[in-house]
Amino acid sequence: MPTITSVDVIDVRFPTSATLDGSDAMNPDGDYSAAYVVLGTDGHTDGDLDGDLSGHGLTFTIGRGNDLCVAAARQIGARLAGRDVDEVAGDLGGLYREIMSDSQLRWLGPEKGVVHLSAAAVLNAAWDLAARRAGKPLWRLIADMSPEELVAACDFSYLSDVLTPLDAVEMLARLAPTRQARIAVLAESGYPAYTTSAGWLGYPDDKLRRLCREAVAEGWTHVKLKVGANLDDDLRRLAIAREEIGDRALMIDANQVWDVPRAIEWVNRLAPFQPLWIEEPTSPDDVLGHAAIRKAVAPVGVATGEHCHNRVMFKQLLQAGAIDYCQIDSCRLASVNEIVPVLLMAAKFGVPVCPHAGGVGLCELVQHMSIVDYVCVSGKLEGRVLEYVDHLHEHFTDPVRIRDGRYLLPERPGYGARMHADSIAAYRYPDGSAWAR
Amino acid sequence: MPTITSVDVIDVRFPTSATLDGSDAMNPDGDYSAAYVVLGTDGHTDGDLDGDLSGHGLTFTIGRGNDLCVAAARQIGARLAGRDVDEVAGDLGGLYREIMSDSQLRWLGPEKGVVHLSAAAVLNAAWDLAARRAGKPLWRLIADMSPEELVAACDFSYLSDVLTPLDAVEMLARLAPTRQARIAVLAESGYPAYTTSAGWLGYPDDKLRRLCREAVAEGWTHVKLKVGANLDDDLRRLAIAREEIGDRALMIDANQVWDVPRAIEWVNRLAPFQPLWIEEPTSPDDVLGHAAIRKAVAPVGVATGEHCHNRVMFKQLLQAGAIDYCQIDSCRLASVNEIVPVLLMAAKFGVPVCPHAGGVGLCELVQHMSIVDYVCVSGKLEGRVLEYVDHLHEHFTDPVRIRDGRYLLPERPGYGARMHADSIAAYRYPDGSAWAR
Numbered sequence: 111m112p113t114i115t116s117v118d119v120i121d122v123r124f125p126t127s128a129t130l131d132g133s134d135a136m137n138p139d140g141d142y143s144a145a146y147v148v149l150g151t152d153g154h155t156d157g158d159l160d161g162d163l164s165g166h167g168l169t170f171t172i173g174r175g176n177d178l179c180v181a182a183a184r185q186i187g188a189r190l191a192g193r194d195v196d197e198v199a200g201d202l203g204g205l206y207r208e209i210m211s212d213s214q215l216r217w218l219g220p221e222k223g224v225v226h227l228s229a230a231a232v233l234n235a236a237w238d239l240a241a242r243r244a245g246k247p248l249w250r251l252i253a254d255m256s257p258e259e260l261v262a263a264c265d266f267s268y269l270s271d272v273l274t275p276l277d278a279v280e281m282l283a284r285l286a287p288t289r290q291a292r293i294a295v296l297a298e299s300g301y302p303a304y305t306t307s308a309g310w311l312g313y314p315d316d317k318l319r320r321l322c323r324e325a326v327a328e329g330w331t332h333v334k335l336k337v338g339a340n341l342d343d344d345l346r347r348l349a350i351a352r353e354e355i356g357d358r359a360l361m362i363d364a365n366q367v368w369d370v371p372r373a374i375e376w377v378n379r380l381a382p383f384q385p386l387w388i389e390e391p392t393s394p395d396d397v398l399g400h401a402a403i404r405k406a407v408a409p410v411g412v413a414t415g416e417h418c419h420n421r422v423m424f425k426q427l428l429q430a431g432a433i434d435y436c437q438i439d440s441c442r443l444a445s446v447n448e449i450v451p452v453l454l455m456a457a458k459f460g461v462p463v464c465p466h467a468g469g470v471g472l473c474e475l476v477q478h479m480s481i482v483d484y485v486c487v488s489g490k491l492e493g494r495v496l497e498y499v500d501h502l503h504e505h506f507t508d509p510v511r512i513r514d515g516r517y518l519l520p521e522r523p524g525y526g527a528r529m530h531a532d533s534i535a536a537y538r539y540p541d542g543s544a545w546a547r
Numbered sequence: 548m549p550t551i552t553s554v555d556v557i558d559v560r561f562p563t564s565a566t567l568d569g570s571d572a573m574n575p576d577g578d579y580s581a582a583y584v585v586l587g588t589d590g591h592t593d594g595d596l597d598g599d600l601s602g603h604g605l606t607f608t609i610g611r612g613n614d615l616c617v618a619a620a621r622q623i624g625a626r627l628a629g630r631d632v633d634e635v636a637g638d639l640g641g642l643y644r645e646i647m648s649d650s651q652l653r654w655l656g657p658e659k660g661v662v663h664l665s666a667a668a669v670l671n672a673a674w675d676l677a678a679r680r681a682g683k684p685l686w687r688l689i690a691d692m693s694p695e696e697l698v699a700a701c702d703f704s705y706l707s708d709v710l711t712p713l714d715a716v717e718m719l720a721r722l723a724p725t726r727q728a729r730i731a732v733l734a735e736s737g738y739p740a741y742t743t744s745a746g747w748l749g750y751p752d753d754k755l756r757r758l759c760r761e762a763v764a765e766g767w768t769h770v771k772l773k774v775g776a777n778l779d780d781d782l783r784r785l786a787i788a789r790e791e792i793g794d795r796a797l798m799i800d801a802n803q804v805w806d807v808p809r810a811i812e813w814v815n816r817l818a819p820f821q822p823l824w825i826e827e828p829t830s831p832d833d834v835l836g837h838a839a840i841r842k843a844v845a846p847v848g849v850a851t852g853e854h855c856h857n858r859v860m861f862k863q864l865l866q867a868g869a870i871d872y873c874q875i876d877s878c879r880l881a882s883v884n885e886i887v888p889v890l891l892m893a894a895k896f897g898v899p900v901c902p903h904a905g906g907v908g909l910c911e912l913v914q915h916m917s918i919v920d921y922v923c924v925s926g927k928l929e930g931r932v933l934e935y936v937d938h939l940h941e942h943f944t945d946p947v948r949i950r951d952g953r954y955l956l957p958e959r960p961g962y963g964a965r966m967h968a969d970s971i972a973a974y975r976y977p978d979g980s981a982w983a984r
Binding site: 136137138139140141171172173174175177178179181182185212213214215216217218219220221222223224225226227267268269270271366369370371372392393394395396397398399402417419420422423425426429430 | 573574575576577578608609610611612614615616618619622649650651652653654655656657658659660661662663664704705706707708803806807808809829830831832833834835836839854856857859860862863866867
């Protein structure tokens with residue numbers, strides 16, 4: 111009976127602002143960061159790095175304030191110290207409900223902001239621990255759960271006007287008999303993806319052109335560009351991208367810089383370049399605004415979700431017909447417990463889930479959720495593409511593997527967020543060697 | 548030219564969970580707390596407590612996590628140290644925009660949760676400083692601003708589909724010539740209010756009955772009760788309240804415990820007691836849910852807002868026809884800069900603003916916003932009632948003054964959140980004398 115013997119939360123930051131990697135119209139100079147949670151145990155496991163059983167999770171931030179998430183994750187995680195690993199892994203729904211029902215911390219959101227991001231970090235570590243204990247990648251741990259078990263782990267509160275737990279069991283049960291066939295498809299061909307690495311706003315034109323050309327050569331069928339700072343720049347940059355990528359799919363991302371009328375005007379000016387979607391055209395809170403924009407810019411699709419702070423907001427985006435693409439994030443929503451209900455609602459409304467990734471470890475984490483969507487929830491790949499950004503993967507013990515513009519199926523145990531000890535030591539803030547310089 | 552010489556943020560907590568004051572269906576055991584900001588200066592002022600010019604603001608929490616707001620407010624407030632007081636007071640819109648445009652901290656919301664609450668604390672202190680510098684209560688500082696000056700201090704971003712700055716100037720200008728007449732009305736009769744002190748969920752029936760009877764004797768015309776934990780209890784408690792208060796207005800507050808179908812069912816069971824409104828029937832994020840509930844429980848009104856995290860959410864509550872009463876909070880929204888645009892939108896939609904108060908210092912702060920609503924924005928008192936809770940006022944240097952169920956017009960300089968030094972020393976967490984015991 112292994113026990114959780116330590117709960118450590120570490121402030122890890124990468125000085126990405128120096129290179130303008132990750133620059134966009136709203137966030138010109140982020141330092142990609144993680145509030146990184148390690149659940150240490152006295153247990154052992156075959157097949158993991160050092161034979162020690164542990165759980166690793168994180169939430170993603172862009173620098174200042176990462177310390178606030180570290181402090182919140184310490185408070186939230188403290189309750190795990192001394193717990194029996196089998197009990198925690200056996201009732202991840204109970205752990206979620208326990209964390210969410212701390213009414214004093216809840217007041218600071220509720221279910222949003224620093225506290226919710228930090229709950230995601232702790233719960234991501236708990237799911238990782240459960241997967242490592244079982245010796246399975248997270249997606250397989252979930253694919254091996256019965257519909258009833260998975261639903262019991264999820265949060266359906268405030269969702270019953272759209273989806274009840276009973277509806278969810280029915281939806282999952284319908285696809286359960288054919289899960290293995292879809293796993294075989296992914297093992298064969300991987301999961302479809304797109305790249306954002308070419309199109310950061312701070313890159314000069316020649317770098318943009320070169321990166322688009324490289325993306326085509328690498329087999330990418332979908333490319334995304336940042337827009338929204340200057341209309342003339344956008345027109346010129348989209349022309350360059352179209353020249354290079356031909357009739358491949360082109361997506362654009364405004365990172366929330368517009369109000370509703372301006373979004374409509376600007377996107378319609380860019381429409382001749384036939385973008386597949388406009389991402390985050392306005393405030394992530396503005397469900398009705400997204401619905402108005404979607405109506406006015408069709409056939410350009412509307413995508414949002416990386417800052418959509420909880421399942422209740424996703425419920426409304428779907429109810430209002432506000433989105434064509436549902437962009438869940440593994441660290442903004444409170445882990446698997448909250449993400450699976452969003453996958454279910456999106457499937458019910460027929461909206462494809464195309465997760466947000468990039469940042470620190472988001473690709474490593476969220477690939478599991480796209481796989482769960484295909485294998486267990488929607489059963490579809492049509493219209494789905496999973497974001498890929500070529501940043502910081504070298505710091506992870508099990509980095510994502512990309513081939514011909516597709517994610518390969520993860521095979522190693524866990525949820526994927528474990529970082530190398532050397533990387534943590536170097537980028538720990540403010541005393542790691544990368545910051546001490 | 549006085550200068551801001553210090554920015555202190557103090558963790559102040561009151562052990563209110565011991566008495567069940569403030570208990571409701573979602574928050575059974577809050578310890579009412581404040582992340583309390585003091586802007587010290589080397590200036591002097593006539594008419595303030597000690598002759599020293601300073602600014603005092605806070606955000607309100609219910610215990611655990613107050614330290615997170617303290618840490619965030621320290622980061623946000625640090626930029627004020629060394630600034631010229633006249634420059635800060637002369638451009639509070641600029642200060643707001645500077646604070647909100649820190650894109651790294653913004654990521655942690657955006658505009659919600661710990662970071663936004665803490666921005667409110669710092670900005671509340673800056674507005675308090677400006678009012679003390681001018682020797683005026685905050686409401687009068689604002690009533691003495693031209694429509695253009697007030698609009699320049701406000702945040703209209705993401706609102707232009709409902710309200711532009713130009714619309715706002717027009718609305719304010721229409722009422723500007725008659726401001727003095729409305730001030731005279733308030734000086735004569737005070738601002739209408741209601742009491743929540745009788746109806747906390749943890750109080751036994753005989754205490755509820757006694758407090759209702761006292762409320763009537765004190766001149767209250769509106770009384771609010773907490774509901775939502777147990778339907779039979781609610782039916783019994785509402786019967787007691789109705790017996791005692793007769794045909795005075797009775798409001799009920801569920802503090803977010805229901806999903807949409809359950810809210811409709813439960814409120815319709817309580818409808819025979821003719822509540823004026825049901826407050827927070829479901830998740831504060833659920834704009835469309837509130838709209839559905841409002842349709843199904845009329846003529847019972849729907850009220851929400853104390854957890855409505857920013858102006859974009861209020862915009863949607865109004866656009867969707869989701870609320871009959873708009874319950875702004877002085878610490879959840881980012882101070883005057885964000886509250887005034889909400890007052891303007893509510894006036895445009897014809898929805899009365901009935902602020903949330905109680906907590907620690909919320910009555911002291913938000914009374915100024917109701918006065919600004921009447922004097923500058925809506926020009927109306929009809930349908931407006933300002934919450935009053937008889938808690939913790941003794942810790943403030945300028946506590947609210949209530950007579951015959953109405954707030955008297957504040958006369959002393961500032962925004963009202965200044966606490967006695969003795970109170971701060973006693974309730975500072977964890978080392979104050981009240982906690983050391």
